[in-house]
Amino acid sequence: MIxxxxxxxxxxxxxxxxxxxxxxxxxxxxxxxxxxxNRNRPxxxxxxxAAVSAATAVGHARTIGAALGAGRLTFQPEGVYPGRxxxxxxxxxxxxxxxxxxxxxxxxxxxxxxxxxEGGTHNPFAPPFDFLDRTFLPMIxxxxxxxxxxxARPGFFPAGGGRFQVDIRPCLRLNGFDLLQxxxxxxxxxxxxxxxxxxxxxxxxxxxxxxxxxxxDDCLSVIEVSDSPGxxxxxxLAVESDAVTEIFSxxxxxxxxxxxxxxxxxxxxxxxxAADVPVxxxxxxxxxxxxxxxxxGRFRTLPxxxxxxxxxxxxxxxxxxxxTFDAKAxxxxxxxVSSRHDAxx
Ligand SMILES: Nc1ncnc2c1ncn2[C@@H]1O[C@H](COP(=O)(O)OP(=O)(O)OP(=O)(O)O)[C@@H](O)[C@H]1O
Numbered sequence: 001m002i003x004x005x006x007x008x009x010x011x012x013x014x015x016x017x018x019x020x021x022x023x024x025x026x027x028x029x030x031x032x033x034x035x036x037x038n039r040n041r042p043x044x045x046x047x048x049x050a051a052v053s054a055a056t057a058v059g060h061a062r063t064i065g066a067a068l069g070a071g072r073l074t075f076q077p078e079g080v081y082p083g084r085x086x087x088x089x090x091x092x093x094x095x096x097x098x099x100x101x102x103x104x105x106x107x108x109x110x111x112x113x114x115x116x117x118e119g120g121t122h123n124p125f126a127p128p129f130d131f132l133d134r135t136f137l138p139m140i141x142x143x144x145x146x147x148x149x150x151x152a153r154p155g156f157f158p159a160g161g162g163r164f165q166v167d168i169r170p171c172l173r174l175n176g177f178d179l180l181q182x183x184x185x186x187x188x189x190x191x192x193x194x195x196x197x198x199x200x201x202x203x204x205x206x207x208x209x210x211x212x213x214x215x216x217d218d219c220l221s222v223i224e225v226s227d228s229p230g231x232x233x234x235x236x237l238a239v240e241s242d243a244v245t246e247i248f249s250x251x252x253x254x255x256x257x258x259x260x261x262x263x264x265x266x267x268x269x270x271x272x273x274a275a276d277v278p279v280x281x282x283x284x285x286x287x288x289x290x291x292x293x294x295x296x297g298r299f300r301t302l303p304x305x306x307x308x309x310x311x312x313x314x315x316x317x318x319x320x321x322x323x324t325f326d327a328k329a330x331x332x333x334x335x336x337v338s339s340r341h342d343a344x345x
Contacts, residue, residue, distance in 0.1 A: 002030040002317055006071070009310030011038025013048050014285070017101040018311055020055040020075060021289055022318035024105035029076035030318075043069040047093025050119065051101035054087040058102045082111040082170070089119025092160030092230075094126035099166060104289050106168050107145045113168040121155045121162030122193070122234045124251040127282065129154065129164055130191075130236055131247045136286055138245065139179075143294055144171035156195060157251075159230020174290060176297035176337065182278040183242025188269075189219035192235040192262075194252075195228035201258045205235040205250070208262035213237065213269060235262055237269045243278045277301050277332045284308050284335065292321045295339035300332050308335070 004019050013036055023030050036042045044052070044067065052066045052073065059077030066073060089095050095117040106113045121129040127136060133149045140147050146169040155162020190209045192202030202222040210220060233252030238245055248268040250261040272280050279287065279301040285308040291297030292315045304325055312323040312335075320340040327333055 002028055004030050004032040004314065004317065005034060006032045007034040007037035008313060010306045012036055012307075013097065014307055014311060015314050016048055016073070017051055017097060018289055018314045019318070020051060020101040021104040022315065023075055024055055024059045024077050024080055024102070025293055026318055027077060027079065028318060029074070031072070031074045033072045035071050035073065037071070043071045044073070045093065046091040047089050047097055047119070050087060050089040050093060051098045054085070054098050054102050057085060057087075058106065080105045080109045082106060082109040082113040082168070084114045086116040087118070089160065092120040092123065092155065092157040094123040095119035095121055095155070095162065095164065096127045096129060096132050099132070100286070103147070103166070103168070104293055107140065107143075107147070107170050107174060107290070108172065108293070109170050112170070115166040115168070116163065117166065118161070118163045119155060120157055120160045121151060121164055122232060122251070123157050127286070128234055128236065128247075128249050130238075131249065131282070134238065134245045135247050135283055139283070139287060140290060142177055143174045143290060145169060145174070154193070154195060154225055154228045154232070156228060156230055156232020156234070159228075161229030174294035176291050176294035178297065179243055179278045179299040180334070181243060181300070182276060185239055185241045185273070187219065187240040188213055188215050188237065189221075189240075190215060190235065190237045191221045191223055192233070193223045193225060194233045195225045196231035197233055197252070199224060201233050201252060202235070204258040205262040208259050209235070209237060209266060212266045233261075235265055237265050239269060239272065241278065244283070246272060246280045246283065248272070248280070271302065275302055275332055281305050281308070285311050288312055288315055288323065288335075288337065291337040292319050292323070295321065295342070296337055298334060298336040300334050302332065304333055304335065
């Protein structure tokens with residue numbers, strides 16, 4: 001039984017999701033204590049409980065302590081069971097984060113899986129659907145499995161009620177990859193989405209982006225969605241390069257001017273563009289679990305976040321891999337995952 005300290009490093013929900021995913025993938029049970037100790041409202045929130053229930057279903061697991069607000073949980077899976085599942089966060093909690101807890105083991109399961117995930121699809125502090133679809137899943141497909149995501153309906157904080165489907169055709173073994181060069185940037189595009197909010201919000205966001213990032217007219221779009229249960233706004237900036245499409249996003253919030261939301265997106269994208277690295281900060285923390293399951297991989301990225309370092313620590317508790325962070329003279333980092341077995345074979 002692995003003991004996980006939920007207060008380590010970032011001390012957030014990612015520690016739990018990584019532990020669930022790797023417990024399923026390796027068949028190793030774990031106990032986590034001090035869950036999300038570094039958050040204002042520590043313990044299991046609805047989104048984390050939804051991840052626990054999803055992992056319990058996929059792994060026919062025995063779970064002790066899964067309750068709202070709980071700080072301690074034991075999880076003991078029986079195996080990995082592909083199939084058809086529907087999971088509902090039951091609030092605006094992020095459904096893409098629920099996927100983080102169950103996708104990795106399903107990538108090498110013994111059959112296909114279709115997941116219907118309901119809840120928030122465009123949440124602050126979580127991968128928005130577009131990032132999942134255009135940034136993260138192409139990396140997963142590069143590793144062997146066929147995985148596609150289809151958005152049925154967007155769900156914004158606080159109403160939620162979004163839905164998407166994920167189809168997974170697994171492979172026998174994940175192949176790691178090297179992603180060290182970005183290559184040329186072929187296209188930058190921005191999209192501002194509003195649901196049940198005035199169109200001028202989106203137009204003001206795009207005006208800011210256009211002022212600071214060189215974009216062609218046909219690379220700007222305002223999208224007004226009518227099928228979202230509640231109001232919401234997201235602005236995304238996609239940087240498509242030879243190696244990867246990175247997506248930076250900002251979320252409209254009451255009391256925060258649209259211009260400020262868009263400027264934060266501009267700042268993130270500029271940092272990424274100037275650094276000439278292929279992998280942005282969020283993708284970096286999310287690539288570690290699949291690369292560790294593959295047993296190898298390397299990528300160049302921005303200085304790692306606490307999420308990334310924390311994730312590396314949790315992963316190394318479950319898997320016989322080394323994860324190294326190599327600071328380069330130009331300020332970028334090369335993160336490498338290698339199997340401890342390969343080193344001694
Ligand atoms: N704008 C974004 N685009 C892509 N991914 C994002 C974005 N914002 C956050 N993420 C990803 O969402 C995850 C958030 O992890 P975190 O530990 O903060 O989880 P949480 O469960 O939402 O929060 P909490 O810490 O409150 O439990 C990370 O993998 C991070 O890379």
